[in-house]
Amino acid sequence: MDCIFCKIANGEIPSTTIYEDGDFRVITDINPANLGHCLVIPKAHAANVYELSEELTAKAFVIAKKVAAAVKKATECDGVNILQNNGETAGQTVFHFHIHIIPRLKSDDVKLSFGSFKADSESIAAMGEKIKKSL
Ligand code: 5GP
Ligand code: ZN
Numbered sequence: 001m002d003c004i005f006c007k008i009a010n011g012e013i014p015s016t017t018i019y020e021d022g023d024f025r026v027i028t029d030i031n032p033a034n035l036g037h038c039l040v041i042p043k044a045h046a047a048n049v050y051e052l053s054e055e056l057t058a059k060a061f062v063i064a065k066k067v068a069a070a071v072k073k074a075t076e077c078d079g080v081n082i083l084q085n086n087g088e089t090a091g092q093t094v095f096h097f098h099i100h101i102i103p104r105l106k107s108d109d110v111k112l113s114f115g116s117f118k119a120d121s122e123s124i125a126a127m128g129e130k131i132k133k134s135l
Contacts, residue, residue: 001045003045003095003096004094004096005041005045005094005096005098006043006045006096008025008027008041009024009025009041009042009043009096010025010043011025015027015028016028018038018067018070019063019066019067022043023042023043023044023056023059024040024041024042024043024059024060024063025041025043026038026039026040026041026063026067027039027041029100032102033100033102033108033110034075034077034102034103034104034105034108034110035075035103036071036074036075036077036103037100037101037102037103038067038071038100038101039098039099039100039101040060040063040064040067040098040099040101041096041097041098042056042060042096042097044056045096046096046097047095047096047097048086048087048092048095048097049084049086049097050086051097052097060097060099061082061099063099064082064099064101065082067101068080068082068101071101071103072103075103077103077104077105078104078105078106079103079104080101080102080103080104081100081101081102081104081110081112082099082100082101082102083099083100083102083112084097084098084099084100085100
């Protein structure tokens with residue numbers, strides 16, 4: 001399979017590596033939202049969060065937490081977004097699971113907006129119940 005993140009995570013393609021262990025590599029993003037934007041990438045291929053094992057998912061988010069603290073310290077940013085996209089509609093462009101760690105500055109121009117969907121409280125609660133039943 002021709003997957004760029006498989007090659008990067010396993011060291012076949014060189015990268016600026018922030019952290020590495022047997023299961024993960026953390027690199028700087030080639031096209032960063034801000035300086036210091038990092039990606040947590042598992043070495044084993046999983047296209048998205050649904051395909052990643054629970055064990056590796058847990059480990060990925062623990063690494064993301066540590067990297068977020070390092071990014072905050074190194075960049076002296078005002079905030080950090082930890083973001084993980086699943087599916088093209090959600091903004092995923094590389095179909096190998098990864099977590100974004102994005103430093104945020106009061107002065108930056110990064111756009112992440114929620115809250116545009118209009119729903120009444122009954123629909124919100126009904127969907128909550130449907131999701132609950134789907135767990
Ligand atoms: P997605 O949109 O799938 O959530 O995020 C993919 C991210 O991977 C983007 O932020 C993009 O800039 C980054 N990216 C894509 N190709 C490469 C690459 O070859 N090297 C690095 N370091 N980052 C990449
Ligand atoms: Zn892959």
